Amino acid sequence: MSTYASSLQDAQKRIEHLRKEIEHHRFLYYTLSAPDLSDAEFDALYHELEDLETRYPDLITEDSPTQKVGAVPSTDFKEVRHKIAMLSLSNAMSETDLEHWQDRLVKALDGEIEPTDLKYVVEHKIDGLSIALTYEDGVLVRGATRGNGESGEDVTGNLKTIKGLPIKLKPVPIRDDGTFALDDDKCPSRMPRSIEVRGEVYMPISSFSELNQGLIEENGQGFANPRNAASGSLRQKDPRVTAKRKLAVWTYFIYILDPELKAPASQYQNMRLLQALGLPVEPNRRLVDDLDGIKQFIDEWSVTRHGLDYQTDGVVVKLDDRTIWTRLGATSHSPRWAIAYKYPPEEAETRVLDIVFDVGRTGAVTPTAMLDPVKLAGTTVKRATLHNADQIKRLDVRIGDTVLVRKAGEIIPEIVCVKFDKRPADSSPFVYASTCPACGSQLIKANDEVVLRCLNYYNCPAQKTRRLIHWVSREALDIEGVGESLIADLVAKEMVSTPADFYELTADRLLTLERMGKKSAQNILDALQASKTRTLAQFIFGLGIRHVGASTADLLANHFGSLEALSAAAALGEDDLSNAQAIAGIGPVTWKNVVEFFALEQNRHLLARLRELGVEPVSVDAGANRDLPQTLAGMSFVITGTLNSIDRLEAEKAIKARGGKASGSVSKKTTYLVVGDSPGSKLAKAQELGITIIDEAAFLELLA
Ligand code: IVH
Numbered sequence: 001m002s003t004y005a006s007s008l009q010d011a012q013k014r015i016e017h018l019r020k021e022i023e024h025h026r027f028l029y030y031t032l033s034a035p036d037l038s039d040a041e042f043d044a045l046y047h048e049l050e051d052l053e054t055r056y057p058d059l060i061t062e063d064s065p066t067q068k069v070g071a072v073p074s075t076d077f078k079e080v081r082h083k084i085a086m087l088s089l090s091n092a093m094s095e096t097d098l099e100h101w102q103d104r105l106v107k108a109l110d111g112e113i114e115p116t117d118l119k120y121v122v123e124h125k126i127d128g129l130s131i132a133l134t135y136e137d138g139v140l141v142r143g144a145t146r147g148n149g150e151s152g153e154d155v156t157g158n159l160k161t162i163k164g165l166p167i168k169l170k171p172v173p174i175r176d177d178g179t180f181a182l183d184d185d186k187c188p189s190r191m192p193r194s195i196e197v198r199g200e201v202y203m204p205i206s207s208f209s210e211l212n213q214g215l216i217e218e219n220g221q222g223f224a225n226p227r228n229a230a231s232g233s234l235r236q237k238d239p240r241v242t243a244k245r246k247l248a249v250w251t252y253f254i255y256i257l258d259p260e261l262k263a264p265a266s267q268y269q270n271m272r273l274l275q276a277l278g279l280p281v282e283p284n285r286r287l288v289d290d291l292d293g294i295k296q297f298i299d300e301w302s303v304t305r306h307g308l309d310y311q312t313d314g315v316v317v318k319l320d321d322r323t324i325w326t327r328l329g330a331t332s333h334s335p336r337w338a339i340a341y342k343y344p345p346e347e348a349e350t351r352v353l354d355i356v357f358d359v360g361r362t363g364a365v366t367p368t369a370m371l372d373p374v375k376l377a378g379t380t381v382k383r384a385t386l387h388n389a390d391q392i393k394r395l396d397v398r399i400g401d402t403v404l405v406r407k408a409g410e411i412i413p414e415i416v417c418v419k420f421d422k423r424p425a426d427s428s429p430f431v432y433a434s435t436c437p438a439c440g441s442q443l444i445k446a447n448d449e450v451v452l453r454c455l456n457y458y459n460c461p462a463q464k465t466r467r468l469i470h471w472v473s474r475e476a477l478d479i480e481g482v483g484e485s486l487i488a489d490l491v492a493k494e495m496v497s498t499p500a501d502f503y504e505l506t507a508d509r510l511l512t513l514e515r516m517g518k519k520s521a522q523n524i525l526d527a528l529q530a531s532k533t534r535t536l537a538q539f540i541f542g543l544g545i546r547h548v549g550a551s552t553a554d555l556l557a558n559h560f561g562s563l564e565a566l567s568a569a570a571a572l573g574e575d576d577l578s579n580a581q582a583i584a585g586i587g588p589v590t591w592k593n594v595v596e597f598f599a600l601e602q603n604r605h606l607l608a609r610l611r612e613l614g615v616e617p618v619s620v621d622a623g624a625n626r627d628l629p630q631t632l633a634g635m636s637f638v639i640t641g642t643l644n645s646i647d648r649l650e651a652e653k654a655i656k657a658r659g660g661k662a663s664g665s666v667s668k669k670t671t672y673l674v675v676g677d678s679p680g681s682k683l684a685k686a687q688e689l690g691i692t693i694i695d696e697a698a699f700l701e702l703l704a
Contacts, residue, residue, distance in 0.1 A: 008111060011052050011055070012383050014048075014052060015053065015056075019050060025037050025042055026065065037255060038417075039313070040345035041502070043091070046065070046066070049065070050066055051329065053066055056163065067333070076235065080144045080153070080559050081151045081297050082132055082144065082149070085149050086149050087333065089316065091342050092339050092340065092341045098294060098295075098317070101317075101339045105319070105337075108274070109324065109327065109328070112326070115290070117675050118290075118320075118321070118324075119290075119318060119321065120293070120319060121266075121267040121268075121317075122316075123282060123284075123316045123371065124308075124315060125269075125313055126250050126252075127310075127313040128230050128310075129200065129201055129202075129227065130134045130200055131145060131198070131201050133196070133197040133198075133251070134194055134196050134355045135169055135196075136193065136196065138169040138191035140166070143155055145234070153233055153235065156613045158234050158242040158337070159234070161247075162247045163247060163248075164280045166221070169277040169279070170189075172190075173185070173187035173188065174187070174188075174191055174261065178261045178262045180264055180566055182273065192256060194258045195254055195258065196255035196257060197251050197253070197254050197256060197279060198252060199253070200251075202250070203226040203233065204248055205226060205308075205309050205310060207246035207247075208223070209412070209551075210246075211223070211230070212412070216360075216385070217228065222387070223673060225234055226311050230247055241415055243367050244281055244551055244552075249280055250281065250310075251280060252271070252274075252282070253270065254270050263321050266320045268287045284576050284685075285610075294317055294341075299416050304684070306378050306680045307680050307681035310663055313342060313343060314342050314343050316339070317341060317661075318338040328515035342698045347404050347480040348374045348376045348404060348405055349369065349405075350403065350405060351401070352370070352371060352397060352403055353370045353371060353372055353405070354399055355392070355399055357437045359462035360466055361463060361466035361469075361470050362463075362583060363456070365436060365451070366385070367387075367392060368386060369386055369430070371381065371383060373406065375408060380546070383413070384405050386451045389450075392432065395418055396429070397415055397430065397431045401422075401423055402418070403419065404419065407497060436454035436462070438457050438461050441456040464498075466489055467498075468498075468502075469487055470702070471499040471502075473542075475538065476538055476539075476541050476542030477499075477534050479527050479528060480523075480533045481527050482524060482528075486613070489513055493512075498606050499610065500609035500610050503614070503615060505525065505528070507676070532614050533616060534618075535618055536555075536562065537553045537557035538553070540566070545593055545594055545597045547589060562619060563607070566604055567604075570599070573595060619654050629658070631658050631702075632655055632702070632703045633660065635670065635671040636660065636663055636671050637652075637660055637663070637670070637672050637673075637674060638665065638674070638682060638686070639673075640674070640675055640682040640683055641675055643674070643676070643678070644694050655703075658703070668691075670689070671691075672694050672702075673692070674695075675696075
């Protein structure tokens, strides 16, 4: 056999193997939202296949994953055919790949255009899931996922629950000749008849952390990263579940389908048009003149992107001039006029020093790997979550193993895989805990849960401590100066066991603690006193009822108005769902937990004691004092760094109480950036956008 023939056969075998693997992982990723390869590992498989197919073009088949986009749509939603196929983008893995892309462009344009004549729009590549939105006469009539690129799933109902996504657009200035006149305020405005908008649905990192914390506490399992959380949340059968998940959208492309209108001449104008229509557009896009401009954007953002509240996995570079697009055309997979530059994977290798168990406030026992500290995405990582026993088994991770760690959602590091070739010879499989590490009681797996639980609810010191930490947390009773280590001390000395015990502490008793001075003791007592009149929602959240997160607590507080009314409704029993069903978003499982909580003697006793001790939640948010003059109405504030005289949450409450808006990220709409000590990347961003920057003193003056 000739060498060519044998290598052709080898290539054929390898290609078939790679195709199967890629299809399998695409199915896990797109359809099940549960990938088990890192992005970098998946990309490596895909690139190997692409390379082999370039070397052996005869082996390319129509059904090869390189010739198709995305994966099969899941069957739960109605299928919709896209009016315009949803293409993907080709990738650039390095700056050299970007240079080659530009060379190809210049070549394809046959020397008609000099590289110096090309302009590019550089945008963040949002790591979410792409959607197509159809607006007719300015009204959102359909939204679909990408699916296989030709047809996707109709998720209109779920998309409509996303707060930042307008269901109705704003009219825009249009001239008689059908061109848009965004800079001409004299030109009359009207609504385009038919447009299709492309964008990315994502879960803000802050919402992701909150959601996952709850899910892990409840089920011992959360989403692997914000993208999976977004995908899982958008594809919920019940839109009320999606509504609770706090998704967001950035839009980045528009097709004008109204034959009487003329599409803007460039991508930059496209983005302005999207914004003028009232659609959310990521604010950091930039129009640049050349490759250097693209590289500069990448350099500037490769680290600072971690300060954004959404994950980006690269930048998308688009040729600005629309007339060139049609001349360049597209492959079956992607348009030639755009490319996605992917950041190198942020993964690091380290060793597992130990595997320890944490006990949550509802008794969920979850494992954490203690790591040899390693630098990753700008921080030092010392711990990685392992979620549950199933995950440890699946990864087969053991103490002493070398592992690959990655950050999911920028915050929680996780173990991607074990480097088996580096496993020590004397390693033995990890034995999962069977008893509670805090109280020694037998761990139980309830019903179909993945998580093991310690059922010693009232006496397990770890559960007590966690519940107390939850009670003092910001979203609950917001008790400043009472932190984890103080609570651990108080529990160890048996001075506090339930939230009510906090309110019986005296200065003398506090002073028996080590390192406690008179002033700190008084501050603690003052903070406890102040916490007696928090809102009803904060109080309900603070009780730590399973499944009752901050937003559910809000719903319950708004619906019932008082603790008495809530407990009276709960006393009717779990079969009496009428009350719960009347509150959109509260399902039978949550209600069952509420009923069980109020049925327990110990809990009723706790509530009675709290009342006796003067803890009286108020139904209306005291922060939103309606009597205050609305001096900050129409203004939007962002705070960065630490303020000295007021903490961030209080500052935000004060802004809202005066009619202003407090936001987490700087955009063109920001009126003031308030800068405290050690400000973050928001400062640079505000400077770039020309936002007014004020210090703490100026801020306090505005409040006064
Ligand atoms: S443009 C024809 N712009 O990345 C227009 N895509 O790898 C194609 N994505 O399928 C998309 N941020 O889901 C574009 N600023 C951005 C993007 C973006 C994220 C996603 C999108 C696309 C995928 C390609």
